[in-house]
Amino acid sequence: MFDWVWYLLSLLVLIGVMIMIHELGHFWAARYFDVKVEAFSFGFGPRLFGFRRGETDYRVSAIFFGGYVKMAGEQVTDEHVDDPRSFLAKPRWQRLIIAFAGPFMNVVLAVSLLTGLFMARFEKLSDADMKPLIGHVAADSAAAKAGIQDGDLIVMLEGKSKPTWEDVDEAEFAGAKRPLHLVINRNGTTFATTVTPVLSDAMGWGYAGWDGRGEIQLGLVEPGLPAEKAGLKKGDTILSIDGEAIHSRLRLKEITKSSGGKPVLVEYSRRGQKASVSVQPVWTNKDGTPCWMIGVLPEPKLDIQVTRLSLPAAFRESIHENVRNGMMIIQVLERMVQRRMSAKNLSGPIGLAEMSGAAAKEGLSPFLVLMAAVSLNLAIFNLLPIPILDGGTILMLLVEMTMRRDLSMKVKENVFKAGFVFIMVLMAFVIFNDISRHFPPG
Numbered sequence: 001m002f003d004w005v006w007y008l009l010s011l012l013v014l015i016g017v018m019i020m021i022h023e024l025g026h027f028w029a030a031r032y033f034d035v036k037v038e039a040f041s042f043g044f045g046p047r048l049f050g051f052r053r054g055e056t057d058y059r060v061s062a063i064f065f066g067g068y069v070k071m072a073g074e075q076v077t078d079e080h081v082d083d084p085r086s087f088l089a090k091p092r093w094q095r096l097i098i099a100f101a102g103p104f105m106n107v108v109l110a111v112s113l114l115t116g117l118f119m120a121r122f123e124k125l126s127d128a129d130m131k132p133l134i135g136h137v138a139a140d141s142a143a144a145k146a147g148i149q150d151g152d153l154i155v156m157l158e159g160k161s162k163p164t165w166e167d168v169d170e171a172e173f174a175g176a177k178r179p180l181h182l183v184i185n186r187n188g189t190t191f192a193t194t195v196t197p198v199l200s201d202a203m204g205w206g207y208a209g210w211d212g213r214g215e216i217q218l219g220l221v222e223p224g225l226p227a228e229k230a231g232l233k234k235g236d237t238i239l240s241i242d243g244e245a246i247h248s249r250l251r252l253k254e255i256t257k258s259s260g261g262k263p264v265l266v267e268y269s270r271r272g273q274k275a276s277v278s279v280q281p282v283w284t285n286k287d288g289t290p291c292w293m294i295g296v297l298p299e300p301k302l303d304i305q306v307t308r309l310s311l312p313a314a315f316r317e318s319i320h321e322n323v324r325n326g327m328m329i330i331q332v333l334e335r336m337v338q339r340r341m342s343a344k345n346l347s348g349p350i351g352l353a354e355m356s357g358a359a360a361k362e363g364l365s366p367f368l369v370l371m372a373a374v375s376l377n378l379a380i381f382n383l384l385p386i387p388i389l390d391g392g393t394i395l396m397l398l399v400e401m402t403m404r405r406d407l408s409m410k411v412k413e414n415v416f417k418a419g420f421v422f423i424m425v426l427m428a429f430v431i432f433n434d435i436s437r438h439f440p441p442g
Helices: 002-032 092-120 166-172 249-257 313-339 349-362 364-382 390-403 409-438
Strands: 038-051 057-072 122-124 136-137 153-156 182-187 188-196 210-211 217-223 237-241 264-271 273-279 282-284 291-293 296-300 306-307
Touching: 002 038, 002 057, 002 092, 002 349, 092 122, 092 313, 092 364, 092 390, 136 182, 136 249, 153 166, 153 264, 166 217, 210 249, 217 237, 237 249, 313 364, 349 364, 349 409, 390 409
Parallel strands: none
Antiparallel strands: 038 057, 122 306, 136 210, 153 182, 182 188, 217 296, 237 264, 264 273, 282 291
């Protein structure tokens, strides 16, 4: 129960900042062009409380997940449509800027958050951790069929020399059903090969069946499951299982899944002290796929170098990170349309609450990184050419500017209704996704 209260509070902070910044963009642009703003609302639905300053009602409404700026004459049916200070009375180019200002401010927020964070704390992986050295290849996987083996080094990816694991992960993630051209170095000998990641039913994105080589630690030990009962803790470094040295997350999972329910002997290191413990796997359907598991989430043990960047360097790094994230978001949307990535990856308010709560527990830095990523997502989503969103408004204004006349009221009403239905269906779908993750079939 406490977790969900924490998740809800974290979500309200997360979306509260983003909504406020987004709507302030619309508000400031409208005021700049002398558009009468009747209401500035955090949330939708009935007014809970607020205050009036000048001609604007600043309010908090009942449904917190959203917000809006109500401008006079914003719809052709509004009573103030003939007011020279109404939204529709302004030139189309001014209305376009007002519509664009919201998403623009979300981009500004994303860049500003990472710039400030990188000035206080910038984390950089060591060159060894960035090197795409294969730790394990799953049997019958796309990587195995391409002839890739444990210990291979990827020296070229899609024509790019010396790729990092970040490059490889991004290509695999968004590359389902598309051949990836690689050059592999094996014991000083190089050869070319092609890997075609499959669309993973369990994960919903591209999966090649390889994993990086390095030390593995426990990022999560689930309460009540065998690993916790046996005394394993978050941060423990896994040295071996049943006598086999562990250099990859994938191999750790394979051993426990193939245990047949027999106890596995886990050798680990904690604060420099080695120990071993026997862990009895349990049969579970927790993630939608029945298997034996011990209840841990393994992760690479990385050598992270922490430093501070100057303002110009932090700004450049923030721009680079946001451009990379923005391109990934666009790629994900494109792959979903092409059916090369599952739409079940979309998260709704429940998923976002869990992510924000988990990030907040980790500390301020992870929470700010998440806020920047979600703010960028919100900006890109709002710019999609979907009626009712800012992108739909911008598209209609561009069409009218090209035609040099207004679209008919009937066309606008039908387009608005279609956009409203689409958004409602999308919201229902992402909420269903969130619920399905907690109550998988079978």
